Amino acid sequence: MLDALDPDSDHGRVYRALTIRGRRRSDQLVRHTGLPLAAVATALAALAEADAVLLVDEKEDLWEARPPHQVMFTVLRLEEARRAGLWQAGEELDRLYYLAQRDATYSRDVEPIDHPLDLIALTRQLQEQAAEQIRWLDRPPYYSRPRHFEAQEELQSRRLADGLRYRTVYHQAVYDDPDLFAGMTRMIDQGESARVLADLPVKLTIGDDYRALLVPEPDRAGVDGAMLVHASGLLNALAGVFETLWTLGVPMSATADREELSEQDRIVITLMAAGVTDEAIARRLQLSRRTVVRRITALLDRLGATTRFQAGVQAANRGWL
Known part of the structure; x- marks a missing residue:
């Protein structure tokens, strides 16, 4: 399906011929594309399965193309799904890694976090002490209470006013929660830089280049496995993960066009x-x-x-x- 819009692929040549010339039979597509009949038939079958073309008359072997904007939208959705699958695979690798490390003694660079309230307190402290920027991977599930969200918004507003930079990559679930979406919009209005991805592998908050809060298994109950990471090779790796996801994210605007x-x-x-x-x-x-x-x-x-x-x-x- 991802080849449907590639004019150099068999799928793309067949789809393009139908788009430009309208309804055509397979033998006519052979003439228009320069492909052998077997290749045209294979391409049509694949395009039809992906709903990019439609067999309008089986007896006459007559085909037509779906509108390009519909096909392009499907291509984009499939690409997002492919990326989401990659991050899910990465999340599974993270889970296996931390399971293997669970019984190991924490080094001086890493401290376990045992309670959600401790995580909330450390999140506030991280923002209060940061001098340059906060980098955030924000994804569900959320365990905070409404007053904690209100307190976070007040804190972030104040720190943004102080000149602290916030760069946040949101999980696409932000679109499904009116309160979260409204909060994101208010923060963007006040200067937060925000992007959205189909999926995020972990919860992560980084304060400058000195400390980070990591929840490696967000879908587990509570904050099981959460940790405070001090300046170290691990923190550098986490910062690299954030920057990669930031590059892949779709920029968000506060106001609709x-x-x-x-x-x-x-x-x-x-x-x-x-x-x-x-x-x-x-x-x-x-x-x-x-x-x-x-x-x-x-x-x-x-x-x-x-x-x-x-x-x-x-x-x-x-x-x-």
Whole structure:
């Protein structure tokens, strides 16, 4: 399915022929794509299974393409699912690692945290003592009470006003909880930099480069396995994990873009998120390459995205596609 929008793949050549030329028979697609009939049949079967094409007349062997924006949205969802699967695999490795370490004696660089209230107190202390930035991987489940969330928001507001940087990667579940989403929006309004990922492997809070709070098995009851990590090789590794996830995350904006998206810009963002080159987009829209580059740059800025894939996910989240 991920090849459907790749013009150099068999799937992409067949899908593109149906998109441009409309309904066609398999033998006609052989002529349009230059592929042998067996390759066309294999591609059509795979595309149909992925719901990218539809057999509209079995007797006539007549096929048509699904709209490209629907296919692109499916591609983005599959890519997010693939990434989520990678992080779930990483989470399982983390679980096995910490299970193996559970009976080992903690070094001076790591201290166990035995109670949720201790974790909450240390989280506050970490933020109070930080001088430059807080890096946060925020994911469910949440064990804090409502007053703890209120206290955290008050603390973060004050520290943001002091000039402390907050960079937070949220789990996509933030969209499902109105209170959490509202809180995230308020913090972004006050200066928090926020991104969202389909899944996060651990709960993690890092204060500057000196200390971190890690919950390696968030789905277990309470804070089992939670630890305070001091400056060490482990802390450096955790900071590296955060930066990797930050790069993969989709940037979030505090205010929704109320402007309508033109049909031409909708086509541009659909094609660019699918990996189509600037030159190909220019040919499709009969525009100059320079005009297309300007439009893509403007769309990336408008979406707060740094990559074409991020732009596609953000546009899909906003209902533009």
